[in-house]
Amino acid sequence: MPDVPDVSAEWYRRIVGAAAELPAPLQALAAVATDAVLIGYLAAFVLLWWRARSRPVPVSARALAAPVVTVLAYAVSETAKGWKEVDRPCRLVPAAPPIAPCPEVGDWSFPSNHAAVGGAVAVAVLWSAVRLGLAVLVVAAAAAESRVVVGVHFPHDVVAGFLLGALVAAALPTIARMAETTVTRLRSRPAGRLVLGAGPAEPATLPIPRR
Structure with a gap:
């Protein structure tokens, strides 16, 4: 097969062959879960946004x-x-x-968009929340593998896609720094505070006792 490494094609045959022997309910679950994981990524973003509402500007910008x-x-x-x-x-x-x-024909295989999105989400979340990011990383890796299991990608498609997404997301700190001024300005307005939160609470100032 042109443009397909022999080892990747062989792994594909073995993985899809093993998947064909799974019980029908597990096959149906895999077919649904391989796309449903995108909802999980969205939930991770919502959680980052919610946590960042009470955090400093750099944290909010990264979220x-x-x-x-x-x-x-x-x-x-x-x-x-x-x-x-x-x-x-x-x-x-x-x-x-x-x-x-x-x-459909024309929806090309290399690289895997699903894997690219998963790699980007995992690295993006890791920049803001390590524990949550590690959990997302595990889910994203499993989701990328599922693209091979359900038979729509070669293994090298998902590896390349995942690494591509992770590489793009490595630029997140630079993009976030560019957005910090905007976040600060929005937080100074009522509508902006409603969406982005007011940031960390100001420490209480104790009155100075008179002598």
Whole structure:
């Protein structure tokens, strides 16, 4: 197969072959979960935003930049697909029937957009909340692998996509610093405070006793 490493094609056959032997309920669950994980990523962003409402401006800026770098990672991944135009394994490897419906012709395989989004979300969340980010990283890695399990991507598609997303999200601190002035200005207004929060509470000032 052109543009597909032999080892990746062989792994695909083995993984999809094993998935074909799973009970039907597990196959159905995998087909749903591989896309439903996107809701989990959205929930992680909402949690970051909520926590950042009572945090300093740099923390709030990073929380707001997380979905921005994720969208950017998706755009870069989608652009990269057009450079190679590699067809989906569910058409290139007909001997291994997929669990999920095969995407339409022209919806190219390399790299995986789902994996790129997952890699970007994991790194973006890690910049703001390490423990939450590690949890998201595990989920994102499993979700990326599921794209192979359901038969719509080769293994090298998801590895490349995940690394691409993570690389794009590595720029989050730079983007966040550029947004700090805007966050500060918005927090100075009632409508902005309603959305972004007022930041950390001011420490109480104790009266100085008279002598």
